[in-house]
Amino acid sequence: MSEFAEDSIVVLAEVTPSGELARNMAALIGAASLVGTPVVLVVTPPGAGADVARAAAQVGAAHVLVAESAEVTTLLSVPAADALAAAAELVQPDAILVSNSIEGRDAAARFAARTRSALCVDAIGVARDDEGVLASHSVYGGTYEVTSTATFGAPVITVRQGAIEARASAVAAPVIRSLEVAASGRRAASIDSIEEETQSATTRPELRGAGKVVSGGRGLGSKEKFELVDQLADVLGAAVGASRAAVDAGYVPQSYQVGQTGVSVSPQLYVALGISGAIQHRAGMQTAKTIVAINRDEDAPIFEIADFGVVGDVFTVVPQLIAALRSRA
Amino acid sequence: MKIIVLVKEVPDTYGDRKLSLETGIADRAASEAVLDEIGERSLEVALSFADENPKTDVVVMSMSPESSKATIVKALAMGAASAVHIVDDTLSGADLGLTAEALAAAISRAGFDLVIAGNQSTDGTGGVIPAMVAELLEVPQLTALRSVTIEPDSVGGVRVSDNATLTVSSRLPAVISVTESLPDARFANFKGILAAKKKPYEMISLAELGVQPDNANSARSIMVAVSEAPPRAGGVKIVDQGDAGEKIAEFLIANRVA
Numbered sequence: 098m099s100e101f102a103e104d105s106i107v108v109l110a111e112v113t114p115s116g117e118l119a120r121n122m123a124a125l126i127g128a129a130s131l132v133g134t135p136v137v138l139v140v141t142p143p144g145a146g147a148d149v150a151r152a153a154a155q156v157g158a159a160h161v162l163v164a165e166s167a168e169v170t171t172l173l174s175v176p177a178a179d180a181l182a183a184a185a186e187l188v189q190p191d192a193i194l195v196s197n198s199i200e201g202r203d204a205a206a207r208f209a210a211r212t213r214s215a216l217c218v219d220a221i222g223v224a225r226d227d228e229g230v231l232a233s234h235s236v237y238g239g240t241y242e243v244t245s246t247a248t249f250g251a252p253v254i255t256v257r258q259g260a261i262e263a264r265a266s267a268v269a270a271p272v273i274r275s276l277e278v279a280a281s282g283r284r285a286a287s288i289d290s291i292e293e294e295t296q297s298a299t300t301r302p303e304l305r306g307a308g309k310v311v312s313g314g315r316g317l318g319s320k321e322k323f324e325l326v327d328q329l330a331d332v333l334g335a336a337v338g339a340s341r342a343a344v345d346a347g348y349v350p351q352s353y354q355v356g357q358t359g360v361s362v363s364p365q366l367y368v369a370l371g372i373s374g375a376i377q378h379r380a381g382m383q384t385a386k387t388i389v390a391i392n393r394d395e396d397a398p399i400f401e402i403a404d405f406g407v408v409g410d411v412f413t414v415v416p417q418l419i420a421a422l423r424s425r426a
Numbered sequence: 427m428k429i430i431v432l433v434k435e436v437p438d439t440y441g442d443r444k445l446s447l448e449t450g451i452a453d454r455a456a457s458e459a460v461l462d463e464i465g466e467r468s469l470e471v472a473l474s475f476a477d478e479n480p481k482t483d484v485v486v487m488s489m490s491p492e493s494s495k496a497t498i499v500k501a502l503a504m505g506a507a508s509a510v511h512i513v514d515d516t517l518s519g520a521d522l523g524l525t526a527e528a529l530a531a532a533i534s535r536a537g538f539d540l541v542i543a544g545n546q547s548t549d550g551t552g553g554v555i556p557a558m559v560a561e562l563l564e565v566p567q568l569t570a571l572r573s574v575t576i577e578p579d580s581v582g583g584v585r586v587s588d589n590a591t592l593t594v595s596s597r598l599p600a601v602i603s604v605t606e607s608l609p610d611a612r613f614a615n616f617k618g619i620l621a622a623k624k625k626p627y628e629m630i631s632l633a634e635l636g637v638q639p640d641n642a643n644s645a646r647s648i649m650v651a652v653s654e655a656p657p658r659a660g661g662v663k664i665v666d667q668g669d670a671g672e673k674i675a676e677f678l679i680a681n682r683v684a
Contacts, residue, residue: 114590173585173594174557174567198588199570206557207567209523213644216522218552231650237443237549239658243450244651252647255554286566286596289582293590305588309683333684351572351607352586357439357548358464358606366683377439383658387683389674395665402658405677409666417671422684425675 099189100272101160104133106230107190109140109181110153111201114170114293116145118152121196121258121306123265126157128256129194130265132225136160138184138276140177142170150273157265162187162276168285174200175285176278178207183278185212190251192230194223197255198305205253211281215247221260221363221384230254238357238380259306260363301327304353307336309366310382312355315342316371316392316411323348325415326370332422338362338382340372356381370411374399391415427578427598428483429472430510430533432543432555433465433501435494439548450652451519452549454491461497464544466504466611468604472542473505473612475576483507485536489517489528492629502622503614509625510536514632516639521647524639526558531635534563540581541601545570553603560601568594572607 106129111119118139129135137158139149146163153161164180181204185193195205197219209216220232224244232254234243246252304310311333313326323343330337338355339348355362357377367385372378374390374397382388383402390403391411400406407414437443437457444456469486476482486501488494489512498509512528520528533541541563546553553569560567571583571594581602582595614622632639662677664670678684 111588119589173592178561199586200588202553203557203567203569206526206554207561209554210526210558210561213523213641215645215647216554216558217647218522218554235655236445239655240443241445242651242653242655243445243649245647245649248646248648250645252645283561283564284566284596286568286594286600288592288594290593291590292592303589333678351605357551358546361551366678366681376441380439387681388658389677391670391674395663400663401660403663404661405674406660406663407666407670407674408663409670414666414670414674417669418674419671421672421675422678425679425684 101136101188102134105136105188105190106133107184107188107193108135108137109177109195109201109204110137110149111196111198112139112141112149114291116141116149118149122153123156124261124306125194125196125256126153127263127265128223128261130157131263132223132230133191134159135265136162136188136190138162138164138180140164140166140169140180143167150271154268154271157268159268159271161271161273163273164276164278166278170291171288172285173288174203174207175281175283177204178211179281180276180278181208182211182281183276185251187276192251193253195253195255197257202255205255209253214250215252217245217252217254220254220256223254223256235384239384257361257363301330302334302336304336304338304360304362307362308364309333309335310338310355310362310364311335311368311370312338312340312372313343313348313370314340314372315346317343317348320348325411329368329415329419332419335366340378369399370415372399373397374402427479427481427539428485428537429475429540429542430485430487430536430538431469431472431506432529432541433469433486433488433498434462434547435459435488435490435497436462436547436549443549445652447652447654449519450649459494459497461500462544462547464547464606467606467608468542468544469501469504469506470609470611471574471604485510487529487532488512489525499622500614502625503618504612505618507625509627511627511629512635513629516632522552522554522558523644523646526555526562528632528635528637529555530559530562531637532630533559535635539598540576543601543603545603545605556601556603563601565599565601566596567601568596569603571602571604574602574604574608
């Protein structure tokens with residue numbers, strides 16, 4: 098009899114370079130809890146595993162496997178993929194869930210290719226039927242909904258950040274054990290330096306996975322005037338995004354770009370300021386629950402999908418909106 | 427140095443893109459086919475290196491139906507020396523695993539020092555093929571690079587990760603993927619378009635690569651359902667009469683998203 102539940106789901110925890118459990122792990126463990134018993138794999142530098150394991154238990158990990166290795170901060174992806182292989186071998190899970198992030202995708206890709214497991218990417222939901230675990234996807238920028246699964250074996254599923262609302266309850270007495278990992282000996286790229294992004298002073302949420310997003314487009318007119326987007330975002334507690342036009346015009350860095358070739362977001366609220374709503378932009382945000390748009394051009398395509406659209410000047414409407422929100426706060 | 431650039435024909439994102447509701451497979455006839463922009467940028471990385479290093483052999487590689495030859499030839503017109511096109515009817519609807527196996531087999535057969543791909547295609551947006559191919563080829567992967575430095579025996583760059591920016595490097599052979607921070611691709615000029623017609627263009631099948639689509643040892647990802655999402659309907663649209671800011675605030679509060 099295995100120490101792991103029949104319906105175990107291995108979750109690869111994402112750890113920040115400074116050794117903390119990534120904030121979006123509550124959603125990933127929440128997703129796992131919808132289809133089975135989460136067994137969370139924590140891969141950290143030596144000495145950091147215990148704290149991360151406890152943080153994982155706080156967001157619903159009943160079972161935590163800790164793999165500590167000095168190589169996680171010096172070698173790219175291979176240490177995580179090797180740990181995933183060891184965890185899957187030990188646990189024999191029904192599915193493996195990984196965040197659809199840059200690091201998560203690479204580890205999942207290597208593991209799936211190595212073990213010839215089915216890989217289902219960018220899931221916005223998970224479910225279970227008699228045959229096993231299923232992943233649902235939103236395809237072509239939300240135009241189609243597709244369900245996928247593995248022909249056999251445990252599927253490896255990367256889960257879109259911000260797409261899962263389920264949360265698992267905290268586990269008071271988690272089972273934490275260390276995991277022995279046999280190195281695959283695969284060559285890996287070396288990490289020569291790491292510059293961790295400092296949290297902005299405003300504690301503004303990250304764009305990926307944010308519950309609310311305020312985005313600005315070329316209608317803002319300049320880098321200085323883009324400040325208006327930041328102001329509204331801070332009043333709403335929202336992340337800041339931008340259209341490609343605003344990025345190309347140099348108002349904000351490329352990491353702000355929402356759309357086909359940037360970040361895909363599915364927030365509760367998406368506010369588009371001075372964004373016309375080209376199809377590429379809509380592809381990255383039209384699965385938002387509520388969309389509000391302000392644009393001077395009454396024919397802007399963004400209005401076709403906005404729940405509340407205002408034809409007007411962002412520089413008069415937004416300050417009034419900010420004042421109204423502040424007065425009711 | 428031999429550089430293989432992975433390119434892909436995709437439906438143009440400027441138009442409506444369709445999936446067949448019977449098979450879940452892309453309806454290629456429904457939209458205009460173009461070379462994916464990120465693949466063009468990947469090619470530009472290889473071509474700019476070749477400009478400075480004349481002994482560089484730049485090969486473009488793609489896996490797609492025979493009909494996409496015209497799109498792939500565009501990469502030859504831009505400056506690639508030859509093309510390898512994996513064409514096989516059994517690849518229709520291939521999942522990521524089979525795609526990676528076919529590409530890795532073709533890359534290995536051609537021989538390579540460096541493989542360059544885009545970080546994510548505009549149609550599948552999976553972003554996993556470069557790392558899968560690297561795993562199968564047993565070489566390092568350096569994905570999501572916003573800058574690339576290629577040396578005779580190594581490659582490096584700046585990788586935009588989730589909460590950090592990493593400087594990464596590796597000896598060759600290796601697989602890299604680049605983001606759209608890399609420069610736009612050059613245009614194919616008239617001379618290039620004429621020259622493309624005479625460049626080597628090889629079509630290979632899965633059998634020639636020794637890849638089996640139905641391999642009992644490889645689990646595949648399959649679609650079990652596909653449906654068209656209900657089109658998102660527009661809601662209220664008002665013209666600002668001087669109180670639109672107030673009205674939005676009321677709307678946000680009523681919907682509990684303020």
